[in-house]
Amino acid sequence: MDLIRGVFAFFLTGWVLALGLSSGEWGPSEWVSKVHAQGTPSAAVGASGAPDKARPTERTLRLPATPYQYADVTLPPHFMTTAARRFDNTPPDNPVTDAGATLGRVLFYDTRLSANNTVSCASCHVQANGFADPNGVSRGFAGGHTDRHAMNLVNLRFHPRARFFWDERAGNLEEMTLLPIENSLEMGRTLDELPEALGRDPRYGELFRDAFGDPRITPQRIGRALAQFLRSMLSYQSRYDVGRAAARSAAEDFPNYTLQENRGKALFMRNCAVCHLENQEAHFVVNTPVNTGLDEDTRTTDGGVGDITLKPADMGLFKSPSLRNVEVTGPYMHDGRFATLEAVLEHYSSGGKNHPNRDIRVQPLHFTASEKAALIGFLKTLTDHAFLADPKFSDPFQ
Amino acid sequence: MRRGLLTLLALLGGSAPGWAQGQVFAVTGSPTNVRVTVDEVVARLMTFDQNTDGRVAIGELSERMRPLVARGDTNGDEALDPMEIHQLAHAPVTRTNGVFGSSGGYSFGDDVGLSSRRHIEGALEDLRLTADKTDRAIPIVRSYVEHIENTARASLLSRMERLLSLEQFVTFSRLLDGQQHQMTFRANVPDGERVVRVMAMAGIGNLTRRLEAMALPAPHNEQARAALEEYKTRVRLGSEAERSELMARLTDVLDDEELENYNAALQRRPVVASASGMAVQLNDSIRALRERTGAVIPAVLIERAPVDVISR
Numbered sequence: 001m002d003l004i005r006g007v008f009a010f011f012l013t014g015w016v017l018a019l020g021l022s023s024g025e026w027g028p029s030e031w032v033s034k035v036h037a038q039g040t041p042s043a044a045v046g047a048s049g050a051p052d053k054a055r056p057t058e059r060t061l062r063l064p065a066t067p068y069q070y071a072d073v074t075l076p077p078h079f080m081t082t083a084a085r086r087f088d089n090t091p092p093d094n095p096v097t098d099a100g101a102t103l104g105r106v107l108f109y110d111t112r113l114s115a116n117n118t119v120s121c122a123s124c125h126v127q128a129n130g131f132a133d134p135n136g137v138s139r140g141f142a143g144g145h146t147d148r149h150a151m152n153l154v155n156l157r158f159h160p161r162a163r164f165f166w167d168e169r170a171g172n173l174e175e176m177t178l179l180p181i182e183n184s185l186e187m188g189r190t191l192d193e194l195p196e197a198l199g200r201d202p203r204y205g206e207l208f209r210d211a212f213g214d215p216r217i218t219p220q221r222i223g224r225a226l227a228q229f230l231r232s233m234l235s236y237q238s239r240y241d242v243g244r245a246a247a248r249s250a251a252e253d254f255p256n257y258t259l260q261e262n263r264g265k266a267l268f269m270r271n272c273a274v275c276h277l278e279n280q281e282a283h284f285v286v287n288t289p290v291n292t293g294l295d296e297d298t299r300t301t302d303g304g305v306g307d308i309t310l311k312p313a314d315m316g317l318f319k320s321p322s323l324r325n326v327e328v329t330g331p332y333m334h335d336g337r338f339a340t341l342e343a344v345l346e347h348y349s350s351g352g353k354n355h356p357n358r359d360i361r362v363q364p365l366h367f368t369a370s371e372k373a374a375l376i377g378f379l380k381t382l383t384d385h386a387f388l389a390d391p392k393f394s395d396p397f398q
Numbered sequence: 399m400r401r402g403l404l405t406l407l408a409l410l411g412g413s414a415p416g417w418a419q420g421q422v423f424a425v426t427g428s429p430t431n432v433r434v435t436v437d438e439v440v441a442r443l444m445t446f447d448q449n450t451d452g453r454v455a456i457g458e459l460s461e462r463m464r465p466l467v468a469r470g471d472t473n474g475d476e477a478l479d480p481m482e483i484h485q486l487a488h489a490p491v492t493r494t495n496g497v498f499g500s501s502g503g504y505s506f507g508d509d510v511g512l513s514s515r516r517h518i519e520g521a522l523e524d525l526r527l528t529a530d531k532t533d534r535a536i537p538i539v540r541s542y543v544e545h546i547e548n549t550a551r552a553s554l555l556s557r558m559e560r561l562l563s564l565e566q567f568v569t570f571s572r573l574l575d576g577q578q579h580q581m582t583f584r585a586n587v588p589d590g591e592r593v594v595r596v597m598a599m600a601g602i603g604n605l606t607r608r609l610e611a612m613a614l615p616a617p618h619n620e621q622a623r624a625a626l627e628e629y630k631t632r633v634r635l636g637s638e639a640e641r642s643e644l645m646a647r648l649t650d651v652l653d654d655e656e657l658e659n660y661n662a663a664l665q666r667r668p669v670v671a672s673a674s675g676m677a678v679q680l681n682d683s684i685r686a687l688r689e690r691t692g693a694v695i696p697a698v699l700i701e702r703a704p705v706d707v708i709s710r
Contacts, residue, residue, distance in 0.1 A: 147460070169462055183461055259526055266524040274504070274669055298438045299445055306439065307463050310470075310486045315434040315442070356434045360504050361669050368662050370655050 059397040061203065063102065068392035070101035070232035076282075078244050079158075079236060084280040089162035089231075094174060096157075096228045099210040104229025106207060107222060109395045112197055113181050114141040115188030121180070121226070124150035127393055130325035131233065136336030140185040147302070149336035151321040152329040154387075157231040158283040158322075166318045166334040168289055169308045177226035178219060191219035198222075235324045235387040236282075243381070250281040257381065264378025267371055272348075275361055276323055284382065286320035290359045293352020294333060302334065306357075316357050327383045341379060345372050436487045443483045453477040507668040508634040514668075515543045518635075521663035525656050534651045542644045546636035554629040561618045561625075573608055635664060 078084060090096065107113065108121045124138040125131040131153035138150045148166055156164070162172050170176035180186040181194065189197075195217040198204045205215035211228075212221055243254025251269055253262045269277070275286045295301035298315055306315030318334045332338040338347065349372070351364030367375065387393070446454045446463075455477040456467045470478050470486040478486070507517065522532075522539050551574065559567055609622050635641060645661060652660060 165462075167462065185461070253526070263524065263526045266526065270520060270524060270663075271666065298434050299442050303442055306434070306442075307460075308466075310439055310443070310466065310483065312434040312436055312439050312487060315439060356438075360506070363667060363669070365666055366662050368655075368658050371659055371662065 061106065061396055062398050063106070063396055067098040067102045070098050070228070070392065071096045072098075073232075073234060075234070075236055076241050076245050078241070078250075078280075079282045081280065081282075084158075084282045087158040087160040087280065087283050087285070089159055089172070090157060091172065091174070094224050094227060096232050097211065099207075100212075100225050100228040101232040102229075103207040103211040104225040104227070104232075105393070106204075106396055107226050108229055109397055110198075112201075113187055113189060113194070116141055119187060121177075122395060124186075125153050127395075128328065128388055130154050130235075130329040130388065131393075132321070132329035133336075134330075136331050138186070140183075141188045142185075144185050146185055148334050149331060151319075151334075152325065153230055153233055154235050154322045154324045154329075155233070155283060155285070157234065159285055160287055163319070167304050167308045168319050173227035173230055174220075174223040177230065178223045181222075191222075194219060194222060233387075233393055235322075235384040237386040238324065238384040239381040241384075244281060250277070258377070260374050261377045261381055263371075264374035264376070265381075267367075267375050268378050271365055272375075275320075275359075284323035289314070289317040289319045290362070291316040291355055291357040292318070292347075292362050293355055293358040294337070294347070296353040296355055298356065304334065313357060316355050323379065324382050325384055325388065327380045328388065341376050342372065345375060436484060439487045440480050440483045443478065444480060453479040454483075504669050507670045508630050513543075513547070514634050515547075517666075517668045518543050518664065521660055521666075524663060525652075525659060527652075527656065531651055531656075535648060538644070538647050538651070542636065542640070542647075546640055547633055549640075550629050550632035550636075553632070554625055557625040558622060561614065561622045562612070566612050570605070570608065573605060634667070 094100075108125075111117050111120045111123075113120055119139075119141045124133045126134060129152075133150035136149060138146045138148075140146060151166065156173060161168070164170040164173060164176040165179070170179060178191060181189045182191055199217050204217060208217050208221060208225075209215040211225055239256055240254075243256045244250055246255050247253070250265075254265065257265065275290065276284050278287055289305045291304075295316065301316070302318075303315050304318040306312070306317060308314075321329070326332075326341065330336075330339060330341065332341070332344050338344045345367060348362065349365050349367040352358060352362050443454055443466075446458045446460075448458050449455075453475070456464050459466065466486065467476060467478060469489075470482045472482055472485070473479075508514065519536070519539055522535055527535065554574070555567075555571060558570055562570060605626060606623070609619070609626065613619075614622055636644070641661075641664065645657060648657060648660065
């Protein structure tokens with residue numbers, strides 16, 4: 001009982017701290033930034049079909065006088081085991097700092113990173129949706145649709161291979177953050193013009209100086225700051241985390257779960273953990289890309305990792321996002337083909353389609369209706385409401 | 399009683415570490431031989447050839463795929479022809495894998511000789527029955543496992559006796575009997591020192607290889623392999639009739655929903671993963687086990703649990 005009390009005290013303390021920070025958020029330093037409101041990329045397409053510069057709308061950047069704590073976060077014990085810590089992909093030359101992640105947060109929400117000032121990273125990565133896109137496929141700065149779903153940005157720090165995007169084409173987070181900015185469909189900027197565009201705003205000089213020691217703006221520093229912010233986005237306060245801290249192992253029944261949730265957890269551990277919770281009990285990531293039998297055709301369907309490497313064994317393999325907050329990160333899969341968790345479970349229950357590279361672990365599981373309900377009940381315990389509403393990850397522009 | 403046990407099957411002689419709950423780690427990589435071919439990769443890339451000029455120009459590729467041209471364009475025409483794609487598909491890829499390597503391979507538990515006991519009893523555990531129901535169901539399930547293992551073994555040996563010489567049969571029987579051994583010892587694991595129980599397994603793969611080494615005449619070889627396949631199936635789940643009998647016996651204990659869920663769980667085929675790093679820590683113990691039993695031991699099953707449970 002003492003252990004359970006201790007765990008609840010731990011999380012309660014976390015809440016109190018968060019509330020305390022919120023109450024003191026608005027400091028004396030305010031900055032009026034001419035930034036177009038988000039969410040209307042198609043409106044910026046001119047009659048010729050070419051993107052126009054949108055008429056800027058004034059938005060005020062509000063940052064706390066004392067930066068939020070991004071670097072010094074106390075994670076629960078199951079994140080701190082040797083095995084779990086080995087998943088950490090933080091490079092020695094770009095650790096998370098409060099100032100670096102603060103700059104990353106501002107950049108993440110700044111629409112000036114797009115060619116016509118209409119979209120930011122947050123246009124497709126929405127906090128309330130676990131930083132995934134609630135739409136099936138995402139829309140770029142000129143209104144065009146991408147061909148893939150914007151995946152969640154939860155606990156990216158703990159992706160052990162440190163490769164990102166559905167096809168793992170980015171070799172680290174620093175590289176990943178710059179690619180959408182340059183993509184002609186997504187944000188349409190050239191990296192060379194970005195320092196000048198951002199440098200027109202004097203506040204950026206301050207933020208870069210705080211983060212890197214001098215006010216110089218470079219594409220590399222933009223990537224590093226964004227990567228710091230992404231690595232700081234840690235979800236660890238779900239009901240699963242509370243339960244895990246109160247139990248001796250993830251396999252044991254959790255005292256804060258219902259009978260159905262514990263049944264769902266047991267089913268997950270027996271049938272799903274071999275992919276989604278391998279080698280540790282914290283991260284809910286799949287360590288390597290997998291072909292899950294989404295498509296049978298090898299010629300015309302998205303080749304995923306194989307389209308990047310051209311290795312036959314990589315064709316149709318995709319990276320999997322963390323299952324943390326999976327309740328709110330739909331639609332699911334690389335193309336957002338499944339609208340609901342029920343549809344995802346139905347796919348795995350059937351074993352998927354017969355692609356030659358389908359992973360051996362993807363086999364018919366024939367879940368019953370009651371088992372599906374239990375599994376979904378368990379998956380919903382991975383929702384971290386504190387993370388989804390944490391002001392330090394929210395839009396700093398008002 | 400076993401609830402909360404963490405299970406691993408570690409492969410001898412590999413490198414990747416592994417330590418997780420509810421999963422087992424085994425010997426082989428992916429058993430599937432069907433894979434996408436290089437020709438299929440070429441065919442896929444050529445679907446991007448919109449102007450059908452027999453090559454894929456950089457502008458015909460999606461933006462994320464354009465670096466392929468820089469990698470594979472050997473004649474400087476800023477396009478890829480089928481030969482260049484073919485060469486790319488064969489070329490080694492230089493990629494950083496980050497700070498932590500990939501997982502090992504995976505296989506079906508029955509393919510590596512893993513007893514179905516854990517699967518069959520574990521599926522019952524997953525139902526989260528009341529204590530009373532569990533107490534009544536467990537003996538039924540355990541006797542079922544023993545029955546199918548014994549009958550499968552007897553049937554296999556009976557068929558093999560007719561196909562093998564006396565010397566071969568003795569060797570085969572010893573290998574089959576020595577398939578699983580257990581021992582308990584203390585080991586250092588990534589999150590601290592734990593007492594673990596090790597189950598060493600010879601594995602079906604080993605039996606198959608031993609049969610191949612015997613170089614039986616063709617008809618005998620085919621019959622022996624068929625007998626081994628049937629053994630694998632029977633020892634995994636029993637025959638249909640045996641399963642029906644099990645479900646009938648459980649009818650008095652489980653309600654309809656529980657029966658449906660248990661029946662569904664039984665049909666699933668446990669997958670095991672290789673995680674050979676653990677074996678490095680276990681080598682001394684494995685060596686001792688090997689010396690004691692004389693068995694060939696390509697893999698170990700480790701059940702991890704808090705000391706007070708496993709020590710009982």
